Amino acid sequence: MDNVFIMDHPLIQHKISILRNKETGTNEFRKLIEEIAVLMGFEALRDLPLEDVEVETPIETCKTPMISGKKLAVVPVLRAGLGMVNGITTLVPSAKIGHIGLYRDPVTHEPHEYYCKLPDPIDQRLIVMVDPMLATGGSAIAAVNFIKEHGGKSIKCMFVIAAPEGLKRLHEVHPDVQIYVGHLDRELNERAYICPGLGDAGDRIFGTK
Numbered sequence: 001m002d003n004v005f006i007m008d009h010p011l012i013q014h015k016i017s018i019l020r021n022k023e024t025g026t027n028e029f030r031k032l033i034e035e036i037a038v039l040m041g042f043e044a045l046r047d048l049p050l051e052d053v054e055v056e057t058p059i060e061t062c063k064t065p066m067i068s069g070k071k072l073a074v075v076p077v078l079r080a081g082l083g084m085v086n087g088i089t090t091l092v093p094s095a096k097i098g099h100i101g102l103y104r105d106p107v108t109h110e111p112h113e114y115y116c117k118l119p120d121p122i123d124q125r126l127i128v129m130v131d132p133m134l135a136t137g138g139s140a141i142a143a144v145n146f147i148k149e150h151g152g153k154s155i156k157c158m159f160v161i162a163a164p165e166g167l168k169r170l171h172e173v174h175p176d177v178q179i180y181v182g183h184l185d186r187e188l189n190e191r192a193y194i195c196p197g198l199g200d201a202g203d204r205i206f207g208t209k
């Protein structure tokens with residue numbers, strides 16, 4: 001699939017396996033989500049444009065590449081996406097941060113919006129939307145719809161774990177969006193949870209269950 005990138009780095013796979021373990025506690029879970037966001041961000045940002053700038057070293061003046069052009073906005077989907085924000089700002093400290101608040105209805109699995117605020121204007125920024133989980137795809141599609149309605153044009157989405165169902169749906173609805181996935185899991189269960197997955201990412205990051 002064009003614009004879909006499934007990570008194969010051993011460090012990402014190793015850390016995801018620790019996340020899956022139900023014995024992994026909140027503190028370790030939170031640290032791992034952030035570390036995985038750094039590693040995935042490193043991959044996802046490998047096409048950032050560079051321009052040569054003049055720098056005076058202690059030896060001589062030279063032209064040397066630095067990031068140019070597009071400024072970055074990190075947009076976590078609340079709550080669980082918050083766990084990935086520091087990973088991206090570790091790489092790009094100047095990034096602005098937007099928020100998209102969505103929760104999934106436990107019965108219909110449809111996303112419900114409760115808070116949204118994006119950097120304004122956003123049309124010239126590269127937007128990195130982050131959420132650990134892509135299940136049915138309903139939340140991610142709603143989040144990308146919102147970003148596009150507010151002028152976002154250049155969008156990358158990062159998920160630690162995705163279900164095939166959600167990945168297919170998101171890609172079909174938003175084929176222009178680049179999708180980065182830490183691990184593609186087997187399927188959704190009857191409650192629309194990812195199998196084998198890691199459970200409810202928000203509850204595990206914030207210790208709410």
Ligand SMILES: O=P(O)(O)OC[C@H]1O[C@H](OP(=O)(O)OP(=O)(O)O)[C@H](O)[C@@H]1O
Nearest residue numbers: 078079080103104135136137138139202
């Ligand atoms: O692809 P979908 O079927 O829409 O499911 C994925 C969404 O579900 C989770 O959030 P949740 O609704 O549990 O909210 P939370 O982060 O506040 O726990 C997850 O973090 C995604 O946002």
Ligand SMILES: O=c1cc[nH]c(=O)[nH]1
Nearest residue numbers: 135193194199200201
């Ligand atoms: O498996 C899942 C599905 C949706 N949201 C989660 O946090 N986990």
Ligand SMILES: [Mg+2]
Nearest residue numbers: 200201202203
């Ligand atoms: Mg949740």
